[in-house]
Amino acid sequence: MPSIKLQPHCSSPVKATATASTPNNPLPTLLQTPSGLALLELQGTINVPSGNEEDDIDYSSMDIPASTFETPIGKLMFPDYSVHNPDDTKWMKRAYMYIGRYQRMTGEVKKLPRPIAVLRKRQASEDEELEVVEIVRYKIFFKSRPEPVTNV
Amino acid sequence: MSTQDSHSILFTHTRPQEGFRLLELTPELEELLTSKDAPVLELKSPSTALAQAVVDPTAHDYVNLCTPTQTYRIRQVQSSNSLHVLRPSRGEISQADIKVVEEAGESGALNLPDEAVTAIAKCSSALELHIPPGGFSAIPFLEKSLRLYDRRSDDDGDIAMGGSADSTGPLGSKEMRTARENMCQDIPVSTTQCEQGWMELCAFVDETEGVACWRPSARSRLAVWKRLVEGAVLQGIDLEKQFLVGDLWKSVLDDDEEAEPPFPRALLEAVVRRICIADERPPLADDIKWASFDKVECTQWVGETYLAATAPTTSSAIGRSEFLRAWKDCLPETWRVEATLSKLPNGCYNSPDPTTICFVEPPQRQLTNKTASAPATAAKAKNTRNWHELLKGRR
Numbered sequence: 439m440p441s442i443k444l445q446p447h448c449s450s451p452v453k454a455t456a457t458a459s460t461p462n463n464p465l466p467t468l469l470q471t472p473s474g475l476a477l478l479e480l481q482g483t484i485n486v487p488s489g490n491e492e493d494d495i496d497y498s499s500m501d502i503p504a505s506t507f508e509t510p511i512g513k514l515m516f517p518d519y520s521v522h523n524p525d526d527t528k529w530m531k532r533a534y535m536y537i538g539r540y541q542r543m544t545g546e547v548k549k550l551p552r553p554i555a556v557l558r559k560r561q562a563s564e565d566e567e568l569e570v571v572e573i574v575r576y577k578i579f580f581k582s583r584p585e586p587v588t589n590v
Numbered sequence: 591m592s593t594q595d596s597h598s599i600l601f602t603h604t605r606p607q608e609g610f611r612l613l614e615l616t617p618e619l620e621e622l623l624t625s626k627d628a629p630v631l632e633l634k635s636p637s638t639a640l641a642q643a644v645v646d647p648t649a650h651d652y653v654n655l656c657t658p659t660q661t662y663r664i665r666q667v668q669s670s671n672s673l674h675v676l677r678p679s680r681g682e683i684s685q686a687d688i689k690v691v692e693e694a695g696e697s698g699a700l701n702l703p704d705e706a707v708t709a710i711a712k713c714s715s716a717l718e719l720h721i722p723p724g725g726f727s728a729i730p731f732l733e734k735s736l737r738l739y740d741r742r743s744d745d746d747g748d749i750a751m752g753g754s755a756d757s758t759g760p761l762g763s764k765e766m767r768t769a770r771e772n773m774c775q776d777i778p779v780s781t782t783q784c785e786q787g788w789m790e791l792c793a794f795v796d797e798t799e800g801v802a803c804w805r806p807s808a809r810s811r812l813a814v815w816k817r818l819v820e821g822a823v824l825q826g827i828d829l830e831k832q833f834l835v836g837d838l839w840k841s842v843l844d845d846d847e848e849a850e851p852p853f854p855r856a857l858l859e860a861v862v863r864r865i866c867i868a869d870e871r872p873p874l875a876d877d878i879k880w881a882s883f884d885k886v887e888c889t890q891w892v893g894e895t896y897l898a899a900t901a902p903t904t905s906s907a908i909g910r911s912e913f914l915r916a917w918k919d920c921l922p923e924t925w926r927v928e929a930t931l932s933k934l935p936n937g938c939y940n941s942p943d944p945t946t947i948c949f950v951e952p953p954q955r956q957l958t959n960k961t962a963s964a965p966a967t968a969a970k971a972k973n974t975r976n977w978h979e980l981l982k983g984r985r
Contacts, residue, residue: 441775444655446628463678464599464705476676476707477612483672484709486603508602508683508708510691515598535601539691553620554716556675557611568633570623573615577673 445569448473449560466519466529469547469576475556477577480543484511512536514578516547533578542587545580600691600706602683607709610675612716613655613664619719622657632656633664634778636731643734648722652778655719659782661726662719673713679706728787730953731777733805736793739857740807763877766795766856770874773803785874792864794856806857808898812920814853814861815892817842819922829883829922832870835862836879865891889928893917894938897949904940907948 463470470476486509513536518529530547537543553575560567615623622628635653636644646652655662683706770793774784791805806814819829821841827833839855859878863871865888866881896917901908910931918926931939931947937955939947 442633444631444633446623446630463707464597465676465678465707474677478674478676478709479671480674481671483712483714484603484674486605506604506606506682508604508679508706510600510602510683510687511709512601512691513598514601514707519597536598536691552614552616555613555615555619555623557613558609568611571610573620573623581671 443565443567444557445560445567448569448571449562465514466516466547467521468527468530469578471572471574473572475572475574477550477554477574479577479579479581481581481583486511512538512541533580535578535580536587537584540586540588541584543580543584544582545578547576548579549576550574598705600679600683600688602679602706602708604682604708604710608675608711610711610713612673612713614716614718616662616719618660619657619662629658636778637776640731640734640776644730654726654778656778656780659780661779661783662721663726665718665720666715667718668715671714673716674709675711675713676707676709679708681706726779726783728774728777728779728784729790731779732773732784732787732791732793735773735777736791736803736805738807739794739796739804739810741810741853763875765797765801767875769795769801769803789860789864789871789874792857792860794854794860796854796856798854804857806860808895808902810853810857811861812892812895812899814858815895816920817852818858818861819920823922829888830885832880832882834879835859835881838862838881885925885928886933889921889925890933890935892920893929893934894949896920897934897939897947901948902951904942904948907942907946910941910945910947913947 463474465476513534515534515536516529516532517534518532520526520529533545533547535543535545553573555570556572556574557568558571560569632655633653634656635641635651641651649663653664655664770788774781774788777784779787792811793803793805795801795803818838821827821843822829822833822838825837825841827838827841835858839858842858843851862881863874863878865883866878867884867887870880870882872878897913900906900916901913914929914931917929921929938950938952940950941947
């Protein structure tokens with residue numbers, strides 16, 4: 439395979455993750471991107487019980503809407519963030535992620551040292567092609583382990 | 591302290607997950623990709639044959655990311671952390687499951703699906719870009735891909751490149767371009783760097799034996815140069831002022847050679863393009879119509895080419911004074927004073943003993959420059975795959 443094209447833009451904004459029907463982005467403005475994609479980094483991983491036998495493998499060729507489902511994991515909170523004061527960046531220092539109801543991770547929002555391009559295979563194309571879906575400049579970062587909390 | 595009032599966002603995990611790759615951008619790439627008319631980039635790796643012919647000591651298998659002008663080596667960096675790609679939820683959450691997160695009834699705003707984000711992909715590695723210290727060059731690949739043109743124009747009789755009588759006119763520039771571009775497809779560097787290498791080597795396309803891409807040997811280049819100077823002197827063409835390349839071609843041909851030129855016109859044009867003043871050099875896609883030479887640069891090129899043609903290795907080293915004399919003899923009368931050893935490009939020659947001189951191939955030159963820095967870069971490359979180092983960097 440001598441050469442694969444990497445398209446600078448998303449081919450099909452309608453099919454892409456950002457659509458007109460997409461609900462409002464609840465994340466702080468700083469974390470919002472045109473496509474709605476954002477990055478979250480965890481030490482460790484999220485284990486979700488696989489309830490479906492055809493999961494995991496066949497994700498690239500799937501047409502999204504038909505059979506997706508979401509498993510609730512927890513909540514994200516930016517306790518110091520205020521929509522009224524979006525220019526103040528002090529809120530970035532603190533972010534919480536609850537896993538279930540009784541565990542919480544403390545983290546922060548960080549500017550990435552280098553922006554990250556989110557790439558994926560272009561879907562409606564004959565040759566193998568990649569495309570840049572989004573360029574992300576910030577991440578939500580949880581580097582510590584969850585701690586127990588009794589009262590949410 | 592209560593976090594009760596602050597805005598909380600439901601966090602979910604979507605299944606099936608999507609496939610994404612994360613690519614860390616350099617500032618230049620970010621600028622390029624966010625510009626209005628962002629170009630299509632390419633991920634290039636050499637063809638199997640080329641990969642075997644041009645071995646990269648730092649990587650066995652590799653993929654390069656090429657912008658129109660620049661090349662980056664892609665390195666996949668594993669991380670012990672996982673990076674999740676989030677997007678706003680479309681609200682396909684089972685309401686029954688919500689109680690995992692929040693007690694039913696009390697959860698107020700939380701149950702609204704438009705207050706949710708969902709993880710749609712997980713990446714445990716990212717792609718990083720880097721440029722090795724020597725940068726990227728197409729030349730080693732071109733040298734393996736191009737056919738060597740080594741016919742001496744002063745040979746008689748058997749120089750004929752096929753039946754020149756039937757070859758109807760030279761190839762159009764469009765066909766030449768296609769031939770060149772096909773070749774560059776397999777060369778894992780950017781188009782600009784491919785063209786740069788092509789130009790450096792004086793490569794050309796010729797159709798007499800079927801359309802093929804050639805690189806002239808040093809001997810052939812020197813022969814072209816000698817004919818060119820002879821012709822220019824005879825016809826009174828001042829090489830330092832703008833001249834028509836067509837006129838130069840005519841001056842090169844003897845009267846009886848119109849039908850059977852000593853070498854292809856494309857070769858003359860490739861040589862002229864190589865040594866003409868860089869600012870006046872037209873893009874490779876365009877024909878070179880006008881040119882003029884810079885005395886100093888041109889002399890340097892002739893010296894280097896002469897050395898490569900006559901003393902390519904240590905064992906074939908020639909006497910210095912003999913070399914200087916021959917070099918001067920290759921130049922127009924007024925340029926002779928320019929030919930001194932100090933004018934030769936850095937590292938292009940070696941002296942097996944104090945009176946002799948021989949040519950040093952470019953790859954070996956770089957080697958001597960690089961020996962000092964090579965271990966350091968090797969160690970650095972190793973470290974970036976080491977997660978201890980990676981984490982240290984992050985703190």
